[in-house]
Amino acid sequence: MFLSRRSKVAVTLSILLTLSAAALLLPRGASALTAVQEFSLRTIDGHTVSSEDVRGQVVVLAFGASWLPLSREQAEGLRKLANEYAKQGVVVYFVATDSDSPKSKNYATDEQLRLFAKRNDLNLTMLRDVNGQVSKQFGVDQIPAFVVLDKQGQMVGTPIGGLDSKGNVIGQLAPTLEKVL
Numbered sequence: 001m002f003l004s005r006r007s008k009v010a011v012t013l014s015i016l017l018t019l020s021a022a023a024l025l026l027p028r029g030a031s032a033l034t035a036v037q038e039f040s041l042r043t044i045d046g047h048t049v050s051s052e053d054v055r056g057q058v059v060v061l062a063f064g065a066s067w068l069p070l071s072r073e074q075a076e077g078l079r080k081l082a083n084e085y086a087k088q089g090v091v092v093y094f095v096a097t098d099s100d101s102p103k104s105k106n107y108a109t110d111e112q113l114r115l116f117a118k119r120n121d122l123n124l125t126m127l128r129d130v131n132g133q134v135s136k137q138f139g140v141d142q143i144p145a146f147v148v149l150d151k152q153g154q155m156v157g158t159p160i161g162g163l164d165s166k167g168n169v170i171g172q173l174a175p176t177l178e179k180v181l
Contacts, residue, residue, distance in 0.1 A: 020041040021134040039134045041095065041127035042166055044103050050129055059149040060085075060092045060173065063129070063159075066108045066116040067098070073121040073167030073178065074144075081169045086088050088181050093127050097143055100130040115116045146173055148179040 013123070033076035040050040042127075062078060064070070070078075082092040094117070099113050113126050138147045142157045148156040156176050164172055 013045060029114065037137060037149065037155055038153075039137065041129055041134060044096075044113045044126045044128065045075060046110075048131045051149075054091060054129060054149070055153050056151050058085075058088075058151060058177065060090060060177075061095050061127075061134075061138070061147040061149070062092060062098060062124070062144065062149070063095045063135055064144045065097045066079060067106060068124055068143060070120050070144075070163075073151055073165070074163045074169070075167070076124060077163065077167030077169035078120075078122060078124070079132055080167075081173065084170060090177065090181070095127045095129050095134065097129050097135055100128065100156045148173065148180065149178045 002077075036051065038051045040048055042048055046147060060081065078092070078094070085092070094114050096108065096116075097106070098113065099106045100109075101107060110128075113128070116122075117124070117126055117146065135145075138159060139160075140147065141160045144161075144163045146160040148160075150156050156179060160172055161177065
């Protein structure tokens with residue numbers, strides 16, 4: 001069956017409008033085909049954690065920085081999240097966005113990050129996103145922020161920004177985590 005020129009234009013416009021409307025419904029930074037987010041970050045102990053290493057696990061990436069003081073309640077919320085969900089196989093990483101360049105105003109050494117973790121009693125593996133590439137890849141536009149990855153390595157929903165002032169991290173993330181557990 002052959003379509004007239006006018007019919008072809010109408011069909012093309014209809015498809016374009018449908019795709020445009022669908023794109024508006026997607027979360028910022030998402031695509032219609034949700035791809036596995038590949039990443040590789042260095043720990044403060046010199047090891048590497050990559051998306052391939054954590055495949056098969058539900059992962060929470062908690063983005064933050066040493067210059068951003070955590071309240072006692074917020075630090076406790078991160079600890080509770082890691083402890084409570086560890087029983088269900090969820091792994092929580094703290095992703096420090098501090099620079100490793102001494103010329104940067106947001107510079108922190110690995111030792112300074114260790115002290116930050118100790119001061120806040122955070123017994124989490126600390127990863128470094130020194131150039132912000134992974135933060136950008138996941139659409140993180142503020143810190144603190146949380147990204148949840150399912151067992152296939154796909155981001156679940158959009159980044160969850162900010163920390164509840166009362167440290168209710170579990171309350172913030174539970175609905176997202178329950179989708180993938």
